[in-house]
Amino acid sequence: MAIKTTTHLNFRGNARDALAFYQSVFGGELTAFTYAQAQAVTDPAEADQIIWGQVLAEDGFHVMAYDVPSAVSWDPGTIPVFVSVQGGDAEGISRCWKRLVEDGTVVRPIGPSGFSPFYGMVRDRFGTTWVLAVEAARPAP
Structure with a gap:
């Protein structure tokens, strides 16, 4: 399955x-x-x-x-979920990043990190937190 x-x-x-x-x-x-x-x-x-x-x-x-209907209790919380978007190249990730940061808040500026050559985090204008990264090869265990 x-x-x-x-x-x-x-x-x-x-x-x-x-x-x-x-x-x-x-x-x-x-x-x-x-x-x-x-x-x-x-x-x-x-x-x-x-x-x-x-x-x-x-x-x-x-x-x-x-x-969520108004009759239902709903609290989005502080950071209840991150949406992670990973791609194969910085150009594609960069295009998405530029659009998501419009009227959003940068949580972690996009750039190199210890686990990705290109990584960033942004909370968009709707309150959704996005993690964008270029996929990096992982060493074999």
Whole structure:
């Protein structure tokens, strides 16, 4: 059996904007279904919010998101999750970095690290913390 994991991000009313932003950074197809489309509206003010959404790119990038309804307690915490994006070259990672830092906060400037020739961390305008790195060869155990 093959297993694949996908990062699923939770938002409060701005999942559509976040998914559109991630599509602009990483490319791919954005799919979004609203609470109204799913016939799952509990608060009419939230009918157009996202109950299920994703960005899926041919290169393997995949992220999902939804809007947590106001009736559900939700606290995103300080750093509940990092989304790690690894690629084979600094140019590609650099392109993504430049877009993610727009209106974001650099947590660790991008550059060489002990475990990657090109590594950085940024909290984007939606509060999601991204770790971007060029994959490095690992020594055999």
